Amino acid sequence: MSVATAAPRVDLRRLGITIAAPTLAIVFSLLITALILISTGDPVMSTLDQVWAYGKQPRVIALTVNQATTYYLSALAVAIGFRMNLFNIGVDGQYRLAAFAAAVVGSSFELPKPLHLFVIVLVAMLVGAMWAGIAAVLKVTRGVSEVISTIMLNAIATALIAFMLREVAVEVAGSNNIGTKPIAESGALPGIPLIPESPLEVFGFIVVAALAGVAYTVVLGRTRFGFDLRATGHSESAAVASGVNVRRMVIVSMLLSGAVAGLVGMPQLLGGASRSYSLDFPAGLGFTGIAIALLGRNNALGMAFSALLFSFLDASSIILDINDISKEIVLIMQGTIVLSVVVAYELVRRYSIVAEQRRVSRQLAEEQASARPKEVST
Amino acid sequence: MAVELTGITKRFPGVVANSDINIAVRRGHVHAIVGENGAGKSTLMKILYGMQRPDEGTITINGHTVSFSSPSDAIGAGVGMVHQHFMLADNLTVLENVVLGSEPTRGGVIDFGAARRRITEISDNYGLDVQPDRLVEDLGVGDRQRVEILKVLYRGARILILDEPTAVLVPQEVDELFDNLRELKEEGLTVLFISHKLDEVLQVADEITVIRRGTTVDTVDPAQVTARQLAELMVGSELPTPETRESTVTDEQVLRVADLSVRATDGRPLLEDVTLTIHRGEVLGIAGVEGNGQAELVEAIMGMRVLSGGVVHLGSKDITTWSTRKRREAGIAYIPEDRHRHGLLLDSPLWENRVLGHQTERPNVKGQWIDRASARRDTARIVEQYDVRTPGIDVLASSLSGGNQQKLIVGREMSGSPKVLVAAHPTRGVDVGAQAAIWDYIRDARRNGLAVLLISADLDELIGLSDSLKVILRGRFVADVDPAQVTPEQLGSAMTGAGERP
Numbered sequence: 028m029s030v031a032t033a034a035p036r037v038d039l040r041r042l043g044i045t046i047a048a049p050t051l052a053i054v055f056s057l058l059i060t061a062l063i064l065i066s067t068g069d070p071v072m073s074t075l076d077q078v079w080a081y082g083k084q085p086r087v088i089a090l091t092v093n094q095a096t097t098y099y100l101s102a103l104a105v106a107i108g109f110r111m112n113l114f115n116i117g118v119d120g121q122y123r124l125a126a127f128a129a130a131v132v133g134s135s136f137e138l139p140k141p142l143h144l145f146v147i148v149l150v151a152m153l154v155g156a157m158w159a160g161i162a163a164v165l166k167v168t169r170g171v172s173e174v175i176s177t178i179m180l181n182a183i184a185t186a187l188i189a190f191m192l193r194e195v196a197v198e199v200a201g202s203n204n205i206g207t208k209p210i211a212e213s214g215a216l217p218g219i220p221l222i223p224e225s226p227l228e229v230f231g232f233i234v235v236a237a238l239a240g241v242a243y244t245v246v247l248g249r250t251r252f253g254f255d256l257r258a259t260g261h262s263e264s265a266a267v268a269s270g271v272n273v274r275r276m277v278i279v280s281m282l283l284s285g286a287v288a289g290l291v292g293m294p295q296l297l298g299g300a301s302r303s304y305s306l307d308f309p310a311g312l313g314f315t316g317i318a319i320a321l322l323g324r325n326n327a328l329g330m331a332f333s334a335l336l337f338s339f340l341d342a343s344s345i346i347l348d349i350n351d352i353s354k355e356i357v358l359i360m361q362g363t364i365v366l367s368v369v370v371a372y373e374l375v376r377r378y379s380i381v382a383e384q385r386r387v388s389r390q391l392a393e394e395q396a397s398a399r400p401k402e403v404s405t
Numbered sequence: 406m407a408v409e410l411t412g413i414t415k416r417f418p419g420v421v422a423n424s425d426i427n428i429a430v431r432r433g434h435v436h437a438i439v440g441e442n443g444a445g446k447s448t449l450m451k452i453l454y455g456m457q458r459p460d461e462g463t464i465t466i467n468g469h470t471v472s473f474s475s476p477s478d479a480i481g482a483g484v485g486m487v488h489q490h491f492m493l494a495d496n497l498t499v500l501e502n503v504v505l506g507s508e509p510t511r512g513g514v515i516d517f518g519a520a521r522r523r524i525t526e527i528s529d530n531y532g533l534d535v536q537p538d539r540l541v542e543d544l545g546v547g548d549r550q551r552v553e554i555l556k557v558l559y560r561g562a563r564i565l566i567l568d569e570p571t572a573v574l575v576p577q578e579v580d581e582l583f584d585n586l587r588e589l590k591e592e593g594l595t596v597l598f599i600s601h602k603l604d605e606v607l608q609v610a611d612e613i614t615v616i617r618r619g620t621t622v623d624t625v626d627p628a629q630v631t632a633r634q635l636a637e638l639m640v641g642s643e644l645p646t647p648e649t650r651e652s653t654v655t656d657e658q659v660l661r662v663a664d665l666s667v668r669a670t671d672g673r674p675l676l677e678d679v680t681l682t683i684h685r686g687e688v689l690g691i692a693g694v695e696g697n698g699q700a701e702l703v704e705a706i707m708g709m710r711v712l713s714g715g716v717v718h719l720g721s722k723d724i725t726t727w728s729t730r731k732r733r734e735a736g737i738a739y740i741p742e743d744r745h746r747h748g749l750l751l752d753s754p755l756w757e758n759r760v761l762g763h764q765t766e767r768p769n770v771k772g773q774w775i776d777r778a779s780a781r782r783d784t785a786r787i788v789e790q791y792d793v794r795t796p797g798i799d800v801l802a803s804s805l806s807g808g809n810q811q812k813l814i815v816g817r818e819m820s821g822s823p824k825v826l827v828a829a830h831p832t833r834g835v836d837v838g839a840q841a842a843i844w845d846y847i848r849d850a851r852r853n854g855l856a857v858l859l860i861s862a863d864l865d866e867l868i869g870l871s872d873s874l875k876v877i878l879r880g881r882f883v884a885d886v887d888p889a890q891v892t893p894e895q896l897g898s899a900m901t902g903a904g905e906r907p
Contacts, residue, residue: 251773254757254764261750267709268739268747269762270730380752380803387804390796 048375049322049329052368053336060360069352077350082343085225092221094338096233096294097309099331101316103236103243104155104288106325108173110247111260111280117162117177118288119313120184125155126292127188127207130304131195133296134208143213144297148235151289151296158184159285160278167274173281181313192306206305216297232294239287240327256280288313318365324372337361406468407432407564407595408453408484413462415448423448423619426462430564430612435586435596437606437627440616440639446599449616450566453597454486455479466564485562487553489569493541500524500537503556527558532588547578551585564595571605572695577901583609601639603632615639653686654872658720659856660706660737660825665715667701667880675701676880679715683825683856688847690859690871690888694900698880699860700742703829706858707739708732719825734765738823740814740831742860744807748814751803755795758802759784759817766821787816792842808839815843819850826850829860844870864893876900 061071081087101118108115115121129151138146162180165171196205218228247253259266259276267273291312296302319337323330344357406429413426423445430436440446451457453464455473464471466482473479476486493502500517503524509516521537528535533551541549550570557565567586571579586596586609600606606613607627615622615638622638660683667676676698683689693699704710706717708729716725719735733739739762741747749758760769760780768779784798791812795805802810811831818826828847832840847870851857861867867874868888876884876899884899 249775249777251764251770251775254760254775257753258750258761258764261752262746264746265748265750265761267729268707268741269764270728270733272728272730380801383801384804387796387800391794 044375044379045324048371049324049333049368052322052364052371055367055371056360056363059363060356063356063359064352067353074347074350074352077346078343081346082339085222086227087342089222089225089227089229091335091338091342092233093227093230093294093298094341095331095334096230096236097291097312098315098319098334098338099236100239100287100291100294101312102319102323102330102334103239103316103327104284104291105313105316105320106323106330107243107280107284107287109260109320109325111256111276112263113277113280113284114174115159115162115177115281115284115288116174116317117159117180117184117313118284118291118316119311120177120181121155121158121285121288122291122313123188123308123310124158124184125151125289126296126308127191127304128154129289129292130207130210130296130302131191133210133214134303137211137213140213143211144216147210147214147297148290148293151293152286153289155287155289156282156285159281159288163278163281166281167277188304192304204305204307206301206303206308208303210296210302214297215302218298230294230298232290232298235290235293239290240331244327252279291316318361321365322368336364406430407434407466408597409463409465410449410453411463411465413449413452413459413464415452415457415459423452423459426616426619426621428614428621428624430595430597432467432595433590433593434611435590435598435609437598437600437610437613438616439600439603439606439613439635445616445619447568448619450486450568450597450599453479454484454566480560480562483561483563484566485557485560485564486566486568487550487557487570489572491549491553493549493552495542496540498538498540499535499544499552499555502541502552503537503559507560523559524555527555531558531585531592533585545578547574547581550574550578550582554585554589563593564597565589566597566599568599569601570598571600571602579605603635603639607632607635652872653852653854655685655687655854657685658682658718659685660858661718662706663716663718665702665705665717666713667698667705667710668713674880676705679877679880679882681858681875681882683858685854685856686851687872688851688857688859688870690861690867690874691877692861692864692867692874692886692896692900693877695862697877699829699877701880702877703739703742703827703858703860706732706827707737730765733762736822736824738818738826740811740818740826740828742829742833744810744814749802749810752801754801755788755793755798755805755813756781756784758813759787759798761817763817763821783820787813787820791816791846808835811835812839812842815846819846824856826855826857828857830862831859832861832863832866864896868893868896 064071064074082091101122104118104121105115129147132150133143133147137143158180159177162171162173162176165176166173192205192207195207197208198205216231218231219233221229221233247257255266255271255276258269259271259273263273292308295309296304315337319330319333322333322336340357340361344354347354347356408428408430410426410428413423415423426449428436428438438446438449448457452459455476455478458472458474464473466484471478471482473482479486494505497505500521504515504517504520509519511519524535524537527533533555535548535551535555541552544552554565570582574582586598589596598606598610607630610627612624613627613630613635614624615635617639625635625638661681663680665676665679666674669675679698679702681689691699691702701710705712708727708731712725716723718724719732719737722735724732724735727735745751750761760775763769764775768776768783770776781798787793788795788798793805793809793812793816795809802813805813815831826847831847832843835843844866847857847859859867859870868891871888874886874888874891874896875882876886876896878900886896886899
């Protein structure tokens with residue numbers, strides 16, 4: 028029997044199956060959205076037209092890309108856990124606490140530019156990792172479900188930030204908002220004029236996000252550590268039998284997930300106008316990250332597309348309000364996308380396993396049939 | 406005829422399905438269906454019990470053609486099934502378990518009085534000797550099985566399917582079960598008895614249907630056949646024998662386990678003071694009824710269990726405190742009992758499964774990196790060398806048949822010249838061809854100096870492959886047996902404690 032060892036050609040069938048699920052989900056959610064628009068008496072086509080026309084303006088595209096950058100980092104953090112069957116629901120608390128701590132530390136001194144930035148990001152990653160680490164330790168030592176503990180830690184993080192913000196807060200100039208002291212100019216990350224004709228620059232942190240995506244793919248797909256992590260996610264019992272120390276893997280992957288979560292607030296903190304953590308610092312990104320990781324199937328590229336889709340919907344929904352259509356329609360759409368994609372993936376997964384089994388048995392049967400005349404029993 | 410199955414065909418990807426099965430079961434008979442693991446017995450019974458629909462063919466119950474879409478349809482037609490694994494709630498009484506799901510009510514309240522009367526009545530009628538108010542957790546295996554049978558009768562079944570009912574029983578319990586079956590038969594009930602234990606089938610059945618590779622081969626009268634003839638019908642050719650005769654045992658100790666003890670979380674001893682030594686080129690077989698500590702012994706040697714006492718030595722090194730990974734790296738190979746749970750990543754391609762368990766060793770890795778190219782090359786080598794039937798190494802492990810999955814595992818574990826092989830049921834659920842091949846691989850490796858710990862429920866396999874045998878019972882070794890002298894019957898009685906020595 029000859030066995031193909033060459034790296035697999037791009038398997039069109041598998042690729043088709045992979046893309047089928049999210050496409051179906053998006054089409055399905057468009058249908059639902061259309062139905063809702065019809066039921067509220069709004070014109071479907073012209074609404075979608077408006078969204079599209081608004082969304083393709085250069086300034087809105089820049090906004091979309093910026094929002095997608097933070098969404099992407101959040102999705103990466105969630106995906107690290109997902110790949111190991113760990114549900115880090117706490118990315119939200121982790122990034123907010125991390126951004127707050129980084130803002131406090133970063134505004135307390137000045138350093139030469141790259142070093143200052145480096146220290147701020149490092150603090151954020153450490154704090155994010157630490158906050159996630161609490162859930163990991165609880166899971167490993169006391170068997171507490173990480174779902175429960177990370178949800179609790181989100182609430183604790185909210186309270187902790189509110190409490191500490193009172194201690195360190197200064198008034199944000201020209202408003203009645205309060206926030207941390209602004210980080211000095213040496214801690215500012217310049218934007219990139221990526222979108223032509225846009226008055227808005229793209230966060231410089233997009234480079235870090237892209238690198239994080241590459242690192243994610245390489246570490247999980249190509250290293251021993253990644254193999255252990257994926258094996259644990261596929262089958263914990265098989266991983267244990269193969270010699271994986273599952274407790275250690277839980278700790279390490281939670282720490283990693285938390286460290287990446289620490290990056291989520293950085294585009295805004297280092298690239299935003301105020302360079303401080305104030306009351307209106309974006310919240311809830313951690314939960315969006317869960318949705319994006321699900322839609323992107325924990326795949327670095329897939330999550331990039333989903334992040335762009337979600338932030339496009341967010342950014343272009345503004346126009347709906349202006350035209351007197353409730354922009355919550357976008358939330359409904361995002362919700363249906365996630366729900367239907369979960370269903371679609373499961374259907375596709377089952378279908379493709381059965382299809383592959385069929386294909387293998389057919390192929391073997393053919394092989395046997397063609398080999399029969401000269402078959403010698405072994 | 407109580408049950409007639411005509412032309413039943415069920416296509417399934419990757420596994421032996423049913424094709425053109427024809428069975429007729431007379432009312433008031435115990436009809437046995439025998440076949441190897443994977444021959445399609447369970448699929449057939451699932452079809453008869455409404456858990457799966459046949460692609461072709463008809464089922465006739467008492468002369469009426471039926472089509473079941475769920476087990477409740479089957480129960481409605483008077484067909485009940487007693488599963489191999491009991492489905493009882495431990496913390497409920499027998500009474501509560503029996504009525505669970507079909508509670509008799511009076512005015513919206515469960516009428517336990519009526520239920521108790523019916524249970525006692527059924528129990529007396531069929532001599533089941535079931536006490537309705539005992540807690541299930543206090544019952545032994547044989548009692549639990551009778552509760553399961555009663556549960557089915559309570560729901561009005563007149564045709565009983567028993568799926569491998571003796572797998573978990575010791576011989577006395579088997580005798581009791583057979584007495585029960587005869588009682589049921591006399592009351593006009595029909596029993597379909599699935600098994601692969603031929604001597605038991607010959608004892609109890611009125612008719613025997615043999616299934617091989619998914620189809621019915623023959624229906625025979627137990628009075629006219631011998632166990633050997635039945636076995637040959639099952640296998641379809643001359644039986645392969647696992648015999649290894651010329652000894653390759655050396656006096657070099659490779660694996661030594663001394664005074665090993667393992668306790669359950671509630672303090673119950675699972676293994677007590679177990680001591681064994683395996684030499685280079687030796688196969689040490691462990692015989693025992695399942696659940697007597699074999700699984701714990703394997704896991705203790707692999708470092709997957711916390712010991713409450715004892716030491717494990719590999720060569721001259723004390724490895725008692727080593728992690729599973731370190732033990733594997735040091736040359737302990739492992740064929741797990743449950744290949745789906747412990748041996749494979751079913752949703753991953755074959756070549757990733759080649760890496761599993763050896764993810765720190767060449768050729769799979771280079772430093773911290775997975776070496777895809779050479780791992781893939783080596784997977785192809787295993788596929789060729791161990792005759793794994795697959796169209797390629799990128800197919801998912803779940804698409805291979807059980808035998809081919811097992812050959813892949815065997816090939817993987819034999820790679821990297823291990824010193825010790827811990828093999829738990831290495832040929833369970835694989836077809837005859839793969840079984841013979843796996844035996845050959847173990848024999849070859851033994852000749853090359855491998856020390857093998859062999860756990861098996863197949864007594865022929867144990868006797869044929871082992872250089873020495875130990876019998877385990879309730880977590881202790883109770884006898885040493887010479888495989889050259891012992892018969893399967895003697896070994897069987899030693900396993901149940903009948904041959905226990907003072």
